[in-house]
Amino acid sequence: MTVADERTAEAAAGTEPPAEPSRYSLRHPKSRIAWIRPAVWAPLLVMLALLALLWQWGADELPYLLPPLGKIGTSLTAEFGYYVDNALVTLGEAAAGLGMGFAAAFVLAVLTSELPLLRRAVMPIAVVLNVTPLVAIAPALVVAFGFGPLPKLVIAALICFFPILINTAAGLRSVPRQVLQVYRTIDAGRVELLWYVRIPHALPFLFAALRIVLPLSIIGAVVAEMSASGSTRGLGTVISVASSMNQLPVVYASILVLAVMGVLLLLAVTLVERRVLHWHDSTHD
Amino acid sequence: MDGSVKVTGTPALDLRSVRRVYGFGPSATTALDDVHLSVPAGRFVSLIGPSGCGKSTLLRIAAGLEEPDHGTVRVHGVEPAEACAAKMIGLVPQSPALLPWLSVLRNVTLPHKINKGAARRRERIAGNAERAATGAPDMRELLVKAGLGEAMHKLPAQLSGGMRQRAAIVRAFGLRPDVLVMDEPFSALDEFTRESLQDQLLDLWDELETTVLFVTHSVSEAVRLSDTVVVMAPHPGRIVDTVEVDLERPRGDRLFGERRFHEYEDLIRDRLRRAWRSEAA
Ligand SMILES: Nc1ncnc2c1ncn2[C@@H]1O[C@H](COP(=O)(O)OP(=O)(O)OP(=O)(O)O)[C@@H](O)[C@H]1O
C-alpha cells in the first residue's frame, strides 16, 4: 500500500458515518422509546432513592421539620378526597385569576402595540412591576377584600398580568419587517394585520408566558389563602392550619399535591401548545 | 412580448427629482439625490449598483413604503399610497416573508382576503378598469405553474429556500399587480435555483403582463431579465446610466452564450466601474 493509498483509505474511514443514525436515535433525549433503556431512567430512580433515604434519616434527626415518608403516604391515602377537594378550590382560584389576568394583559398588550404613546407610558412601569414580588401585597388584599375568594383571584390575576403583558407585547412586535412591508403594500388594515399576522406571531410568546405564569398563579392563590387566617378552604389554608397544629404529614402531603397539580397543568399547556404551535420550531426540536 | 415598446399614456412608474436623506446634520446620508425615472407599462426594469447606492430606498419609495423628502412619485398616475390602497403594487422582498403557520396555498391566497375594498378603488383609477375586471388568477394553477403543485399544502419550513422564494413570487403575482417590485429576490439562492427561478419569473411576467422593478447585484441577471438596466452610484445615491437591452424574447440558453449578450454584460460592467471611479475622484 502506497502512502497515497493509505491516505485515501484513512479519509474514507474518516468521512464514513459510523452507524451514526441508530446511535443518535437511542441517545436522543426527546425520543419516546429512549425510556426503555435503563441508562435513561436509572439515574433518576437512584437519585430518588437516595433522596428518600436522606429524608428518612432527616426525619429521625429532625422530627419537628420532616415527617417520615410513610406518614405522608398514609395521610394522603386516608384522606384523599379531602386533599382533592381543597386542591380543586385552590386550582379554581388560580385558574380564574389567571384567566382574568390573561384577558386584561392581552387586551392591554394589543392596545400598546397599536398606540405608541400608550406603550411608552405603560411598558416601563410594567417592566418594573414584573420584577416586583407582587405576592407581598397578599395580606393587604385580604384586609381590603376579606376572607372570600376575591383576594385570591386578585392576587393570582395580578401575578400573571405583567409577564403576559410583556411577552405578548414583545410577540406582537416581533413580526419581521419584510413581512410587514408585504402587507403594507396591499394596504392591510390594522385589524386585518393584527388578526392575520401579529397575533399568530405572538402565540409562541404567549405560550412561553403561560409556562411562567401557571406556577405563579398557584403560588399566588396559596399565599393569599395562607394570609387569610379566616379562610376555610384551599390547600394554602390546609397548610397553615396544619402547621399551627404541628401536623407535619398533612403539610407535606398538601405540598406534594400542589406539586402534582403544577406538573399536570404544565403538561396540559404543553399538549395544547403542541397542537396550536405545530408549525413552530419550539414544538419539534 | 418581444421588447417592443407599448405606447401608453401614463407611465407605470414615474419618479421626478426624488430626494431622500436619512439622518440630520453632519451624519446625514443622501440615499437618493435628484432621481428621475420613468417606466412605461409592461417593462422589466432592473436597478443595479454598488451597495449603499439607494436601490432599496428607491424601491421602497416606489412601493409607497416610504415618502421622499423632495420630488414626486406616481404609479399609473396616482400617488403610491393610493396605488397600495387599490392593491396595484406587489412586493417580493429579499427574504420570502411567508407566514410560518400557513400552508403555501394559504400564504399566497391571504392577500386576497385582505383589503377587499381595493378592487373597487382599482376600477376607479383611470385606464385600469379592464385590468381590475379580470380578477384574481387561480392560485392553485399559478402554484402548479411555478412548480409548487406538490408543496401546496406544506408549511414554509418544509420547503427549500428556492421553493419559498417561488411562493413569495406567486403571492405577489396573484395580486395581478400593475407594478411588481422585487428587492434582490434571488440573492440567497444557489446558481442553478436562481436560473430556473429567473426563467419562471419571466414566464409569469409574460403571462400576467405587469411592470417589474427589479433590484439586483448581478450583471448577468440584469441582462438576462431586463428591457432596461438602470445603473446607480452611491454618495449621493443617484442614477448614472440607463442601458436598453435590445435582445429578443424569449431569451434562452443559446442567447446567453452569444456575443451580443456578453457585450451587454461588458457594457454594464464598464458603466458600473465608471460609477465607482467617479465616486473615488
Ligand atoms: N432606515 C434607514 N436609516 C438610515 N439610513 C438608511 C436607512 N435606509 C437606508 N439608509 C442609508 O441609505 C443608503 C442607501 O441604502 P439602500 O439600502 O437603499 O442601499 P442599497 O443600494 O439597497 O444597498 P444594498 O445593495 O446593500 O442593499 C445607505 O447609505 C444606507 O446606509
Ligand SMILES: [Mg+2]
Ligand atoms: Mg438593498
